[in-house]
Amino acid sequence: MAEQFVCKSSEFKNGERQIIRIGEEEIGVFKHEDEYFAYSNFCLHQGGPACEGLTIARVEEHLRADKTSMGLSFSEKDMNFVCPWHGYEYDMRTGAHVADPKVRLRKYDIVKKGDDIYVVA
């Protein structure tokens, strides 16, 4: 495992993604609210490009005190990304599938050194 330089953080805008290849591995690097995340770009369903689909806020249901629903709405803080092939949805922070957290994309560590962003792979 070695730190591989990806880019300068100043060149990577929030909400952007980069799909990179390091050796045999294809990795999706996300920048979300100034945090960086990197996951394998191979979907656990059928190997689709997991990191290249929609990014979408998590859907939440808010309940009143008596447990009646106030309807569904999008989370203000939690973000998911969706595999474009058949819609497997993964948590941006953990890479876990939203319906079955045991299913997780391989996560790569990100190291920040000054303005430089590295993926450990």
Added chain:
Amino acid sequence: MSSHEATKSLKKTAAKKALAPKAGADGDPTPAQKAAFAKAMYEGVKPGIKTARKIAQEKSDKAKSDAEKPVQKVEILRKIAAPATPVETPDTKRALQLAADIEKATQDGDFERFQPEAQQALIGALCRLYSANNDMGNHFGAVGQRSAVTATDVMVLCGALLKAVDLQVFELGLWQSWSSR
């Protein structure tokens, strides 16, 4: 014995020596060989001897070839831009704030906070604005990503809009197919 014959016999002896069994009769090392081996293992490779020089050479060759190996490179395959964020004009800001207030009122069950006339005015104005944009070639989805509008909500409003202008669903279908929209 001629000098030629002497050289021949010397060569023969050397060859015999080289071919002589180095181990015991049964192929096992002799006790002397075993002792020499143990001694060599104990002492390790003495610096300066041929083996030590050979090992040092091998090490430096390996270091050189490691240094020459290409560093695994990061290849950027694709860059995916962030979803477009609204341009913050003062009017857009006001409209977004109003939309957030309406959303909040709905969530709180405060359905009368915006009176029917206000809702009608908003729906009518937005309907015309959206249609005008569409005619101008500014195509965008009627509902953005961060919205929790359900399919039922859409059907209710679509039905009401058609009724407001006295249209039937089949007329909508006809118009869509004729105009290939």
